[in-house]
Amino acid sequence: MVSLMVTIGRHPRCRTIPVNFAVVKADSPYNMLIGRPTLNALRAVYSTYHLSFKFPTPAGVAEVSSDVSTARECYLATIQAAVTPRTASKAEEKRPAVLSINCIDPQKAGKPGRLESGDEVEQVVLDEMRPDQVVQVGAGLPSSLKEEMIHLIKDHRDIFASSADEVVGVPSELMIHQLNVNPQARPVKQKRRHFGPERSKAVSDEVDKLLSARMIHEVQYPTWLSNPVMIKKDTGGWRMCVDFTDLNKACPKDCYPLPRIDASSTRQWDMRSSAS
Structure with missing residues (x-):
């Protein structure tokens, strides 16, 4: 000192x-x-x-x-x-x-x-009992740094989730998030959008996965209704998002937002x- x-x-x-x-x-x-x-x-x-x-x-x-x-x-x-x-x-x-x-x-x-991240990566198995649970590390990293990173990841492998079922979430008694919706805003129910067979199947698979993981649940007669938006991944799969444009307009903007470093x-x- x-x-x-x-x-x-x-x-x-x-x-x-x-x-x-x-x-x-x-x-x-x-x-x-x-x-x-x-x-x-x-x-x-x-x-x-x-x-x-x-x-x-x-x-x-x-x-x-x-x-x-x-x-x-x-x-x-x-x-x-x-x-x-x-x-x-x-x-x-x-x-x-x-x-x-x-x-x-x-x-x-x-x-x-x-x-830019390096193109060459190598697979690292987190748990020998579960060979399908792997992470990727850069093959071009120095040997000492690579070994230290692999040991760190394996020591904390319990924080990694290989499937949606393993995401435990935050207990409701610890934290609950609520949307700050303007009470004077008029609820908007978007008109249903029709997708092709490929996108419809991707939506159904994603909804079934989220339902089985208890991340979402079915509701009847919702006040707000938003359509899913399918985005094509580089790997050829689909990423499902939700069009919350109308809902965002009804939520007042934060006067003191968290700063974005970028x-x-x-x-x-x-x-x-x-x-x-």
């Missing part, structure tokens, strides 16, 4: 407070992570949606924002360093095993490329620093 005096903000709207840092030896693109104890000491009010926080100073309210572009570059650098094995030179062995954020120039950083990363590129 190391205690340092840290100045946050820009003069004259800044504050200097002591911060305790836990030093760890691990690959990380970040120089430091600021946690909730520091934010509480600053009396900061933060917004995860805007990726920024404000705190009072003697000269007024200071604001610290996040540089999403740099944070995205750091994230990609961490992923690439973890999956790309390479032999370090003697000069690199003497350097600290840390990816410095200073080596990334946000002015030269363009739109980050999309990380939307925040693509929309906000003018922030200043990265903090946790």
Whole structure:
């Protein structure tokens, strides 16, 4: 544990407070992570949606924002360093095993490329008593990382469900979800849509599977009626969805929705620093 005096903000709207840092030896693109104890000491009010926080100073309210572009570059650098094995030179062995954020120039950083999964995968059997219960792991992963991942998956194989019958769900005494439907909204019963023989059979099979797993149950004279929507999978099968367009229109929008990381990363590129 190391205690340092840290100045946050820009003069004259800044504050200097002591911060305790836990030093760890691990690959990380970040120089430091600021946690909730520091934010509480600053009396900061933060917004995860805007990726920024404000705190009072003697000269007024200071604001610290996040540089999403740099944070995205750091994230990609961490992923690439973890999956790309390479032999370090003697000069690199003497350097600290840390990816410095200073080596990334946000002015030269363009739109980050999309990380694609490898084509080669291998099947891993979770339980020898059930050879049909398998998961896929990347064949191109380093041996140490692959073995660690396989051991982790096998140690927690009870959380994987190979069929809909094994999905136990959430007990009703623990949590119940209810739709926030506007009481003044008029219920909508969509007109029945007719499907071809192939799609009709896919709908029947999916409904039978959900009924047997007790995920759905039959109702008579429903207030709201929505049609299923069949989407073709890349494997040739069908995915059944439900057209909740009318029902969504009757539900008031959340004034404080949870932030979407992908939307925040693509929309906000003018922030200043990265903090946790």
